[in-house]
Amino acid sequence: MKYEDPAAMLQRLKLGREEFCQRLVTTLIVGGTYPRWNTRSTPTPEGKRFLRLLDELSFGESTPAAAEVFVDELELRPRVESEMGGAPDWAVLWPHRLWLIELKTERASHRPHQLPYYFELGAHHFPGMPVDITYLTGPLSKPAPSTGSDQRYSHVTWEAVVPLVRDVWGRDESEAARRIVDVLARVVDGLDGTWKDWQAAFAAPPAMERWPTDTDLMELIRATAEDGQQRGLDAMVGSLEGLQALRVQARELVLEAPAGSDVKRVMPWIWGGEEKSKGTAVTARGAETGYELRFSRYQRPVY
16 A cells, blocks of 8 residues: 655645645545545555444444445535535545544634535435434534534544544554644644744645635636636645635625626536536546636626
């Protein structure tokens, strides 16, 4: 099994702390290369053992592993076009159960409505199936979301989960796997400090890429409105949910354009998942993750 070295990963990608931890553990679960978003994967035997341990930590019991499927960045499409949609960091699926796992390292990234929304979207897309959510965070005290019938919620901490990772992979024959475990433990030990300072102490920090602004999005929208060429946003967005948020942000810009403007004819949409039949990725980031924000011009206003 070939794992990317954590230091090389940080040099290659502009990752926040949450995305870095997610990638580290995901590669262990699937046994190597980080998968494209929303890809159904079979965990390795070690990955299955870790997930069972996390299940037991969360709910006091684990589901038998028959037909167990692991997904990094599960796409929960919006119910209506104006919604953002959701993308829990991890999902584990059985024929009779959906288990969503949301990862946080930063207190500031907690969103009160995120987990209730996941319960709603999970019930919508997997009707009749029990939906469980594990919230894996650093030190954080927040009210638990309300749960309905056939729904369970558990809040666990990285401090409690790192020993599970170490128990499964800490004595792995692969030196690369053991290094990932050690680096993850170091990240968790440093959660009280800033991510920038941690990177500086660990390795030469990569250049941080800024979040796309309204100006960046409008440049793509206006260019598409002028020449009709389909375009994609090639930005280092660390999660599918971040890409979903940018789609809504771009949609608002189109809605706010003056009546009669050609901008009104441009639709921002997400290529990937069910839309992959529409050609191939047009950006480097889309080729890597399997998802990208696209802009297409239509003959008439789209909203």
